[in-house]
Amino acid sequence: MSKRWWPLLLCVTFLALASAQERPTAVGHAALIEIDGAIGPATTGYFEKASRQAVSDGASVIVLRIDTPGGLDGATRDIVRTILNSPIPVIGYVAPGGARAASAGTYILYACHVAAMAPATHLGSATPVPIGGRPFPGGDRGDGPAADKDDGPGPRADPSDQKDAARSGDAMQNKLLGDAVAYIRGLAERRGRNADWAERAVREGVSASSREALELGVIDLISPDSQALLKDVDGRKVLMAGGEQTLATAGIGMRDYAPDWRMRFLAVLTNPAVAYFLLLAGIYGLLLEGYNPGAILPGVMGAICLLLGLFAFQLLPVNYVGFALILLGIVLIVAESLLPSFGVLGFGGIAAFVFGSILLLDIDVPGYRTNMGIVAGIATVAVLAMAATVYLLARSRRVAVVTGEQALLQSELVVSEFGDGRGWARLKGERWRIQADQPLQPGDRVRVAAVDGLTLRVKKAHD
Incomplete structure (x- = not known):
């Protein structure tokens, strides 16, 4: 080789070494963790356990695939806390096409080190909903034009008293809204994303498609699938607790960390409809055992269902007034069978049971609303059974005595x-x-x- 080529060879070698130092060699694997459906205690447990397992297995990044309508505030904050304290980068990815990161999902996506979305997905509508689904400030408080409307004769409330009551009622809502705004702005500022749009998503409930989110600086990139995502984020710098880190994800494999049987069982158990049926099955099983001592099976199954139902309601946002009304309704229905009152106790018990069922999960979070179809079905069966009982009782009084x-x-x-x-x-x-x-x-x-x-x-x- 001629001596004149040596300087060129040295330059090429130097550039190759510098490039290798800037971009670390891809090692480990990408851990795929999915949040699919409403976010609750079971979701939190699954994500925390899967994250620990991924770190233990030597994963270099976590790909958190998100498709959720929202969920509980406490569970969401636990997931965000786990992401912020993760020793390896977490890539939030709203996928597949048609998926969403609504409400609580928006907070989680903002917390991730890298935020990505698949085409035809959306995020936003992050306004927190308080127990009871009361509206936030900005609606009609009675101090606008409608407050001056004459509703006819009779005493009218003092407008100043109405305004004071509205301000008092809005105080807690303002606190909740302000806390949510500060929370998501903090996440946006930490990741260098659009904090103003995040505040609008909380205050106004706005949403954005994947293309709009990219243009607004809400997310970092759009990728069609998981493998393309790993290739697209390769070489990107992210801020970790220990300092800046460069991602080396091109060509690494992806391992799925699906929930184990215990987490799947917990997810089924904390489904409001399942928890509701378990509670009813437990109570009626114990009642049947009381009516037929020694039957054993109703008592055993009733005790198991009741304990499982109570465990599920311990994890869910339960309104205890609704729970008490359900118990009162069942007591009145049982009393009707022991102290016939021609349906007065029975139908009163059914009314208490229905109202309690409606209030039991008095929350407007998607995925945790009371299923009114189930309540209506059970109430209809109870009304028909009570009506049949009253009819048979009335007919029995007209039958001739035979003993x-x-x-x-x-x-x-x-x-x-x-x-x-x-x-x-x-x-x-x-x-x-x-x-x-x-x-x-x-x-x-x-x-x-x-x-x-x-x-x-x-x-x-x-x-």
Whole structure:
């Protein structure tokens, strides 16, 4: 080789070494963790466990695939805290096409070190919803034009009192809204993303498509699939707790960290509809065991269902007034069977049961609303059962008595022997002592007029 080529060779070698130092060699693998559906305690447990396992297995990055309508505030903050303290970068990815990172999902995406979306996805609508679904400030408070409307004769409330009540009612809502705004702005500023749009998503509930989010600086990139995502983020610098880190994801494999059976079982258990059925099955199972002591199966199954239901409601945002109304309703329905009141206790119990079911999960978070179809179905069955019980009770009062002293009155007997005002007669295969004030002959048909202990007072049937 000619000496004139040596300077060029040295320059090429130097540039190659410099490039290798700037971009680390791809090692490890990408851990795929999915948030699919409403975010709750089961989601938090799964994400925390999968994250720890990924770090333990030597993963270099976590790809958090998101498709959620929202969820509970406490569970969301736990996931965000885990992301912020993660020793390896977390890439938030809203996918596949048609997925969304709504409400709580927006907070999680803002917390990720890299925020990406697939085409035809969206995020936003991050306004927190308080218990009961009350509207936030900005609606009609009674101090606008509608407050001056004359509703007819009668006393009118003092406008100043209305304004004071509105301000008092809005105080807690303002605190909740302000806390959410500060929270998401802090996440946006930490990741260098559009904090103003994040505030609008909380205050106004605005949403954005993937293309709009990229143009607004809400996300970092758009990728069609997970493999393209790893290639697109390769070489990107992210801020970790220990300082700046350059991602080396080109060509690495992806390992799926799916939830184990325990997490899947917990997710099913914390489904509001399942928890509701478990609670009812537990209570009615114990009642059936009480009605039929020694049956064993209803008591065992009822105790298991009740404990599982109570465990699920411990994790869910339960309104305890609704829970108490359900218990009161069941007590009244049981009391109707023990102390017949012609449906008063029973229908009152059904009303308490329905109102309690509506209030049980008094929250407007997507995925955690009370399923009114289930409540309506159970209430309809209960009303039909109670109506059938009242009908059968009323019909039974019109049926002739067939046992006891009342059943003997007006019964006809055949005299077998008689003398001196006393004798014997046969009734339905039984031999009874009879007494009459008129002479009788064997074979005469007589009718019971009164019962005196074990003696029947009779008279001739034709009389």
